Amino acid sequence: MKTTVAIQNLKCAGCESTIAKKLHMVQGIYNISVNTENCTVSFNYKTEDGLNTVQNELSKLGYPSVGDKNNLSTKAKSYVSCAIGRLTK
Template identity: 50%
Template sequence: MTETVKIQNLKCGGCAHTIKTKLEDLDNISNVVVNNDTDEVHFDYSEASQIATVVELLSKLGYPVEGASNPITKKAKSFVSCAVGRMNS
């Protein structure tokens, strides 16, 4: 099955690289595509419960889904994730 979530704080390819790498590390999550133009993350999953796991991980990385709380701490985490993604891409 495929899911698309719209996220906050997505800035660049560094962000996208971090998101793609971290989500693909999860069991049964594959074909992760991050679209910087639309702030969307597309992925394939096998069980509905995995969507919540993805949403939780995105939030921990600093990219909460649209409509979720986005305090300054989440924004700061996204800058760290972005920098890490730039260094590792």
Template identity: 50%
Template sequence: MNTKVTIQNLKCSGCKNSIIKHIKKVNGISNIKIDIESSEVAFEYATESAHIELRKALSALGYPITGDPNTIMDKAKSYVQCAIGRLQ
């Protein structure tokens, strides 16, 4: 199934690179597209559990779904992932 989610803390292509690298590892997720300007992540998922795992992975990286809590720790994690993504 195709869907898209809007995430928090997405700032640049470094963030995008980190997100793609990590969520490619989630089984059942494919065709990942990220729009930095709208903070949208579009993807296909094979099962509902894959969709849930993707949401967990985004949150663990510091990019929670819009509407979910966005703590100082999430913001800090997103800056670290941003820096790592810029080096890739």
């Protein structure tokens, strides 16, 4: 199944790099595409658990789905994830 998830806090190529690297490590997730212009992540998944896993991983990195809680600590996580993405790119 293919889906696109709108996320919060996606700012740049550093964020994109971190998200792509992390999601490529999730089993059963493939064809990952991160779009910084419209703040979305598109991917294919094999089971509903795959979709939930991706959403949880994104939230842990500081990129919760639109509509989910986005407090100061979540925003701070996204800045750290962004910096790591820029350094490891």
